[in-house]
Amino acid sequence: MLLIGVNRSPYTRRVAITLAAHGVAYEQRCLSGFGDREEVRxxxxxxxxxxxxxxxxxxxxxxGAIVDYLDERYGGERATVPKAGAERRAVLRVAALMMGACDKGLQAAYHRNHTPVEKLHPPWIDDCVAQVRGALLAVEAMIDPSAPYLMLGRLTQADIAAFVAERLARFGLNVDTATDMPRLHAHVRKLAERPAFRSTDP
Ligand SMILES: N[C@@H](CCC(=O)N[C@@H](CS)C(=O)NCC(=O)O)C(=O)O
Structure with a gap:
């Protein structure tokens, strides 16, 4: 199995963490969406x-489609998204919030990095970052600091997606998550110690 992508990408890292959490052996070709266009395409x-x-x-x-496949093939009782019902909907909701935050964060970053200076439109960047912050604050409000995981007492895509979104906000958008979302920040730091997260550090 070959993973294409760099773990700097929140989407690639989400897949890499899920592969590691399921104990799946894989190789990785560290290609970037912009730097290696031909090969990526x-x-x-x-x-x-x-x-x-x-x-x-x-x-x-x-x-999303890749982690769905990994759960189906390797997840068994430890699938990172429950198979059905209210638990599935709850995990998918948090994952959608957090991966949507990544989408908005990258829209802001792409605008900043790919737009000529005279055409930059700061209100657009600010609005994207506000949406990212709104999603992170919603997850912040759900966190029980004494619980090892966000939901269901086990690792789910809620944790994995929250992890990659917080990292992007902190290091890609300069959101001060330690101050503004302290429980989320602490949760991410705890997750970072776990093998599936540590082994995929970019
Ligand atoms: N919905 C996709 C988003 C993937 C995505 O946007 N990847 C970025 C890298 S972080 C990319 O390849 N961007 C290049 C581009 O959009 O041209 C997913 O979940 O995999």
């Missing part, structure tokens, strides 16, 4: 990372 016509190339050659794209 050979694996995903949309030109985005991550992709996951399975041993039979089938290529999966989009982090």
């Amino acid at each position: 050979r694996h995903n016509p949309l030109g985005r990372i991550p992709s996951l190339v399975l041993d039979d050659g089938e290529t999966l794209i989009d982090s």
